[in-house]
């Protein structure tokens with residue numbers, strides 16, 4: 001059920017919560033923003049948060065917590081071994097997913113490390129709908145290879161497919177027929193991050209999971225972005241509107257061998273977890289936890305985060321709570337699309353995604369990193385920190401050649417329950433201004449390029465003087481406004 005407005009043409013996203021703790025923001029003047037983004041190597045990861053007005057870098061670990069989470073944190077039971085906090089978390093996982101076995105890890109990529117160490121050997125492949133940066137880095141680090149099987153339509157920037165994250169089942173079957181022996185595991189990513197937070201349907205997931213069962217192939221679900229994906233299953237997939245969220249989660253967990261997630265996203269907390277219905281899998285993976293993470297009852301997590309995770313998982317069962325991310329994202333996407341800004345459509349989870357190639361009308365070649373350039377330009381335009389999700393986020397091939405991204409995206413994450421509607425409107429306004437001045441934006445080139453996960457620490461410089469032209473135009477249009 002949604003709240004309808006009496007006098008509004010379009011549905012307005014309504015906050016179903018109120019703000020009780022606030023953090024003061026600072027918006028540096030535009031001249032200062034140019035200096036700061038260059039100090040940060042034109043890499044939004046390297047900006048200081050104090051210099052950021054709207055932090056839309058990620059939804060990871062920055063979602064607002066509920067009063068119930070905060071109060072749960074107060075009763076955390078701090079013990080190296082056998083804490084009550086861990087027992088409560090196990091209970092929550094059993095209740096919410098139906099999984100009796102749980103291994104803790106300090107965050108999502110730590111789960112990926114464990115799975116890669118345990119199951120991936122040189123020459124093996126991991127088919128998946130689409131890769132995620134850290135999952136791929138761990139698989140390739142131990143000599144494995146990622147094979148992407150998302151449907152072709154999933155990579156089209158704009159269409160009306162409700163589930164762009166779906167597997168191409170025919171290609172999956174063909175691959176299984178040809179290389180079954182080489183498959184370490186099949187990874188299903190819910191809320192497919194790098195193609196724009198696009199969901200995967202329940203029926204597609206179950207088809208993949210059933211195929212895995214029939215063929216005796218290990219199946220792994222990355223449920224980090226499951227929360228938004230659940231919302232889309234409920235609202236977009238025929239037959240699921242009235243199915244309780246908990247039933248959907250139980251069905252998934254029963255059909256999969258392993259589920260892992262970053263609870264920086266799922267559960268509005270910090271940390272990570274690997275869960276399973278199968279004791280043998282639990283035993284296979286158990287030894288890696290004390291080795292890399294911490295003792296089996298905390299796994300590198302802080303007990304208060306574990307309490308917040310338990311409560312956060314229960315909140316994931318509440319449609320009113322999990323709708324807050326997607327409806328604000330949709331409002332932002334709709335406003336920008338109405339203005340003509342090329343966005344990934346339909347709106348997905350996690351955030352709004354600008355199609356940087358189309359935004360810049362193909363003027364900036366991949367080797368000058370259009371999505372990175374747009375990220376830098378948007379910080380200059382509005383003190384807004386987005387994240388490049390394009391070729392900078394790819395890694396070079398083993399022979400050193402560039403691997404250009406299928407899509408050059410600027411991601412504007414919408415951390416859940418953090419921004420008000422007026423802040424979302426400010427963001428849309430600055431993107432619109434940038435769009436009207438898109439011919440001023442130029443490319444970037446490397447100053448320092450790290451070998452692994454280069455998007456985190458890499459430093460780039462503008463090619464030419466385009467950033468100063470942008471500042472001049474900003475002053476012309478906005479006068480002495482921040």
Ligand code: F0G
Nearest residue numbers: 058060107108109132134193224262264
């Ligand atoms: N899987 C997915 C689908 C993710 O989106 C992330 C993190 C991870 C795994 C790794 O989890 O960060 O806890 O180690 N995504 C963040 C993002 C970093 O900004 O999209 P982590």
